[in-house]
Amino acid sequence: MSNGTEFYFTEDRVETRGMDVRLLRRLLSYLSPHKGLLAAALGALVLGTACQLAGPYIIKLVIDRNITPRVLDGLAGRVALFLAALAGGMGFLYLQMFAVSIIGQRVILQIRAEMFGRLQRLPVSFFDRTPTGRVMTRLTSDVEALQELISSGLVSTVGSVTILVGIAAVLVWMDARLTLVTFAVLPFLVLFVELLKKFIREANREMRRKLARLNAFLQEHVTGVDVVKAFVQEEKSGREFDVHNDAYSAESIRLTNFYSVYFPGVELFASVAVALLLWQGGIRVIAGAVTFGTLVAFLEYAQKFFAPIKDVSDKYNILQSALASSERIFQILDTEVSPEYRPLPSGGKSPLRPVEERGRERATQLPPPAIEFRDVWFSYPKGDGEQGETVLRGVSFTLHEGETGAIVGATGAGKTTVLNLLCRFYEISRGEIRLFGRDVREIPREELRGMISLVLQDPFLFSGTIRENVEAGGAELGRALGVAGVSRFAAAWESGLATQVGERGGRLSVGQRQLVSFARALARDPEVLVLDEATSSVDPVTEHEVQAALGKILSGRTSLVVAHRLSTILSADRILVMHRGKVRETGTHRELLAARGIYHRLYTLQFGTP
Amino acid sequence: MIREAIDGISAPDGRGRVVRAVSWMVLFAFLHGGFRYFGRRGMLVTARRVEMRLRRDLFAHVIRLPLSFFGRTPTGDVMSRMTNDVSAVWLLLGPGVLTLVGTAITYVLGLLFMARISVALTLVALAVAPVIVVASREYGKAFHRTHRKAQESLAAMNAAIQENVAGIRLVKAYGLEGQEERRFRGASRDYYRQNVSVARTSAAFHGAIGLLAGLGVTLVLLLGGWLVIRERLTLGGFVAFNAYLAMLSFPTMALGWVINLVQRGGSAMGRINEFLGTPAEPREPLLVPPRKVPDAPFLEVRNLSFAYEGGGRGEALRGVSFSLRKGEIAGLVGQTGSGKSTLFSLLLRLYPVPPGTVFLEGRDAGGLPLEEVRRAVSLVGQDPFLFSDTILANVCFGRDLPDEQEARRAVSMARFLAEVEEMPDGVHTVIGERGVSLSGGQKQRATIARALCAGGELLLLDDALSAVDSETEQEIFREILSARGGKTVLFSTHRMASLSRCDRILVLVEGRIVEEGTHDELLSRRGAYFDLYSRQMIARELEAT
Incomplete structure (x- = not known):
């Protein structure tokens, strides 16, 4: 299901509440930028209704003035008037329908953009607990229902009511x-x-x-x-x-x-x-x-009267489901953005500084560790505001500039969580995470994420060309492509770097996707590389290439790696052994083996007896 | 009757005629309502039943189509035929036919009555009808065209959202929020434009059709008025004529819509028939089912070659031969793409197997009923697919009736029981989109339990424990091997340590079995197996120095 069209048939609870005035008011506020168009639509509506109402009355006149007294005079004129009223009615109908759909489309264009923008800034935990299908439904069918409300619901309800009132008024006036x-x-x-x-x-x-x-x-x-x-x-x-x-x-x-x-x-x-x-x-x-014409006119009006009544009850359904949809839409719009998107309380105390300047500063002082975790506690937030099971229980370690730290441990030990927290995808419950001496919570988001390059375990690529994918990482394309070994395999292809990678990179092999994701990480020449090594097996030839690329990427670069490959573990400057949410052992491979602790056991299991 | 009443008004003994006519009218209205109710209900309900049967037959057929069909048909396409196309057929058979019949009746009767009132007036009124029909048909086409474009840009917009959500961590990590927003805005603006063009077409049509219909009324008003004044037509006739004309205007407009509905329903039915015409997997056994050969190996593969349809990829398997005794444990080793999964699929006959290549207890599997082959073999695939149902239902998926005790035994063998029991409803916990979401390792263990519970004599594990840590993997293997009760096991893994338990290891390279033997034998041969093994061990040797 990773390629091709995906279908979403999520069952959403349909809430049936009465009219929520606040909700309605908020919806109406989206109409206010389109006041002009709205006025035009309403104007067209009123004029169109007037034209429509004129029709039967003209027929009455024809009957009373021409037909009953058998007079030909003025017949042609009245018929012409009838035709004019008709043309006017239809012209206004066209204008009104068109204006209304434009308003509806513009409103949802804006709501969609707002929702998408908000989504970009929601905490990662939101996406953990919300299935993709549900997010999709919010942005598609729910928004669609809203559009239905605006274009066929709101205005045509006004239209129906206008006609009903108009007809009633004319009828009362006549008899x-x-x-x-x-x-x-x-x-x-x-x-x-x-x-x-x-x-x-x-x-x-x-x-x-x-x-x-x-x-x-x-x-x-x-x-x-x-x-x-x-x-x-x-x-x-x-x-x-x-x-x-x-x-x-x-x-x-x-x-x-x-x-x-x-x-x-x-x-x-x-x-x-x-x-x-x-x-x-x-x-x-x-x-x-009463005159004969009046009776005929009444007959005509009665027919026009019953049509919108059928409509009005339909419209109520639309309104109901649209309100339920808008409630869900506003739920997303009201979900609080992730804290890193809020302005810093210090009011931008630490502005963006060029890398060289920071480097110079560091050279003059005693350099703080590149990465430092101080007694970090963490549990993944659940949807209802509660905290889940504690994943990290007091993790502490330091990594100096230029060092590679390899995190090893069994599944569920909390390895990937450490990487997530360094990128500030989640807020920690206790403790402190420092990057070059600064608390990650005090580094502006653009700066923090500009310093770090992340490689995910699943080498996700965006649809587009290889070049576009690597460029998303940064500008230093040439070197990155070379070091990661992308240029080598891409050169063999007809379109080279302009090759389309397909949805989620599906047209490349798993190994190639890994290499491209390395290149993407390198393209910005990051100060810190954060890498979650892929566990999926690739064939030995590609494996060899991936290993070679990894070796080059990691050497001399501050990096934190969740390691699965022995070669990666061996080349690390420091190995952090995680067990049940804690860093239990640190040291080099040789030291750790000699200690005959957890590492020794893990190693034996994974790779046989040492 | 309107005519009668109105003529009555102008006649001397008016009152009586009016009352009589009005009573008739009320009676007719009730009769008409009754007929409409039964007609509508009868036709629509029948159409719904047909739709249901069509959908049922389609599902029963599609689920029996060969896997190669699903390989070449995107899931989206299968879904759209089973949902949208079936609905289009219902629209044709239900509302389409209903409107068509209604229109025909209204037309015939309406025209008849109108002609009785005045032939000349009828001809004038009908003058605009062909234009309306043509216009509605053209509109139907234009609407369909613009609508399809709108659907396409909707699909593109959806793809953008989906990709963004799937890659949200990267978006955040690389600060791509702005870029993504721009990309999305482009896609959604494109969709907006398509929608506006749909709206423009539809608004123009409604305006035009109203105008055309009104034109007919105007002509009737002009000519009819003149006729009444010249006393060639009664006033009642004139008013009644207008009423009939109003009755006809809706069916005329609907005719264009119906024509469009018929076209779409027809092509939808064509697409559905394409599916129904694709032959299902052959299920019938040979007339004389082959007998078991007493001393034959449990599984024997003889010179099996296989290439996927629409190839270009070459042969996935080339002349593979091997055999397994009953109760034997065999490992299958090879790089990605060496043909391991293909071999597993062929043993289940998920793809057609050439005759004389796969034998189960001496019987040619190609000649056995498909069901028998698949019941003898339980496969755990690479991709742990589970249904959104209870754990019990998933584990018992291969059994005709759920058996909780068996399921618990299987779940416990797969080292999953402790976690299941911690869940809110134990084995009755619903998993998937509407329930508890399982981790990759949990899913894999659930699929293993499912295979164990199905009770096939041959257990195939296709890299089925990749997301489980090595300690648990060892435990599961130990458990399966000790409690397998005479089952034959063939498994592939990329963790070499697990292979030491095998009676035999088969090494697959580019679709060929190049080596066969025990772990020690293969190591001493220093061939392909040794190569694979040493790649994992090289670093350790380095360390030793």
Whole structure:
């Protein structure tokens, strides 16, 4: 699943709260930069509605002034007026629809950018506990729902209401009693719609939930099809799929049944209203109380009146789900940024200084250790603000400039955590981490991360060319490519450094990806190299190249390495043996072997008897 | 009836006629509502059932397609056919057919009644209809085109987000936040542009179609008014005609939409049929199933060669031959890409095996029912894939019914029981996206438990313990070997220390078995195995000096 399109069918809890005024207000605040467009849209809406309302009235005039008295005079003029009203109505409709979608699109463009910017600054722990799929849903379908709210929800609700009010006003103005007759069915209609709406909304939500479950099952079994085959479970999987499929189908049929009542029902009410109108209106026309044209106009208006009513109840659904989405969106926007992105309390006491200057300073004084951990305690934060199990329990060590420190230890000893903390991906609970004598919490983020180059265990590359990937690290391309051995394998390719690496570097072999990630780390000529050695096995030839490159990279450079290769461990100036969250032994390979402690045991297990 | 009522208004004995007409109208409205309810319900529910059956058959078929199919078809493509295309077929069969039938009925009846009122007026009203149909169809196409472009830029934007999130540590470590934001802004702006163009098309269409429909009404108003004045048409007829015309305007617009729906549903069905037409893995055994040969080795591979489809990669295996006795423990050693995983897949017949190359207890595996072969072999793959379900369900995945006791035994053999018991619901803990997420080592141990629980006679471990520390690896091996109960084991690993337990080691180089023997024999031969081994040991020798 690492390449190709990934699908996300995450089930998110759909909260059904009433209207949250604060939420709505905050959403509206995103509209304020587009006041002009919004005004234009509303203007077009009002004018368009006026044009639409004019149509039936003109027909009334045609009937009363031309047809009933049998007069041809002015017929053409009135018809022309009708056409003009029509053209105006449609023109305004176009303007309004277009303006509204532009507003909606712009708002979500802005919200998306804000969300993405916020994501870049969230603590790493956020990404540890939030599955990628969920982050994706926030930025895609949730934002999409919001857009739906703005472009079809908000403005067209205003539109529907305008039309309803407009029609009601015109009708009352023409004849109050007939209006009353027309609207006689309205209370029943509203009752009917309200009653069914509840069921429909509920069935709809249940159906979507079932669909998400079905699709999640589907995706998982397509991804893991080899496992299904290896264990001959095609039948069982088929049966389980049927269960999900049937559940979804039953729910969708339930919804279909509700809609089968709903749509014809609303139409029935409209027909009944027309019949009532004809009955009462007919009697009144005969009695001479209203003109014939008025009755026809009433018929026309009644038809226009019932269409938006169907709409309004739909819109409520949109509004509901959009509010739930926006709540989730604002949750991300309100998640506190990682502390290193906040301004330093010292107010920039330590401004950015060029490297040479720092070097000169160091030469004149007694140099502090390059890396120093002082009694560092740490546990990974959990989502609910609680702390998880303690991972580091008082880690202390020092590493001097130019030295390579190799961290060894069993899985779960806390090796990678030490690297994460040096990069300040997490905040420590107790103790101090110093880089060239300065607490990492007091070094501005750009400076701190500018000093360190990180190589991850999984050699992650961004899609793009090899060159772009290495350039992301820094400007010293030539040397980095050479030392890491990238130029050697890239030279054999047609496009060389311009070769596309594919999604996550998928077009390169694992070994090549490692070499490129080395080059990226070297391209900035870092003061400190932080490296989590890959455990994945590569073939011996590549392994040899990787080792050779590593040797060159590490020699004479301050580096902290989580080491798995024997060669790396042996070449280290200092080995830090971690065990259960503590540094238990330090020294060179020979010293540690002689001590016959943890290191000796680990070594024997990993590489056989010494 | 509207006509009757209105004509009644102008007639002398008006009241009675009006009341009669209105009563008829109400009756018809109820009848119409009833018909619509049953028609709609009947058709849509049937379509939903068809959709369900289609999806069921499609899944049952796809899950039985050969692995090579999944190799050449991206997961996204498989998913989109099983979700979007199935939905498109439902839209065609449900709302599509419903609208089509509704439109046809409305048209025939509407035109009939309109023609009865006035033929000339009907012809005038119909003048704009073809234009509307063509316009809606063109719009459907344009909408589809722009919509597809929008989908493409959405996919690009999603890829950007996904990559960013996956590589967030690097983004932070190299201070790439700004650069990433710019990249994302570009992608999302592109998506914005596509969406605006969709909106423009759709707004223009709605405006135009309204105008066209209105034009028809205008013409009718002009001509109809003139006809009434000239007393060639009653006022009731005129009003009723207008009402019928209004009834027709929606179906006319819908026709373009339906045409589009039919086109899309048709091509979706075509894509689905492509899948359904791909032959599934052959399952039928030979008429006379081969018999076990008493003295034959448990597993024998004879001169097995294999190349992946759509090659260019050459042969993955070249003339591999070896045999394993029942209960034997064999190690498989080789560099990445030497063909270890291919060999494991072929032993399970995940890819077609040429006849006469793989024998299980003397029977040609190619002639055995597929199910029998796979039930005899339990594979633990390199990539520990688990389902988002309980641990129990995962471990018992290879069994027809879950057996908690067996599952616990397997989990304990895989050295996973202590951790499982610490979890909130023990073996009933749900893992994966919706539950507890396991570490790489835990996942690997769970997959080992799954293979042990499946109970195959031949256990294949394909570098299955790479994320487990070496101490635990040793323990698991010890446990499996002592409690295997006559199972034959073939495993590959990159930790040489584990190989010393093997009865035999096979060395695979570029798809060929170049050496075979015990650890000591192979070392003394000083060949490929010795090379691999010494690479790990060189440094130690250096140290000794």
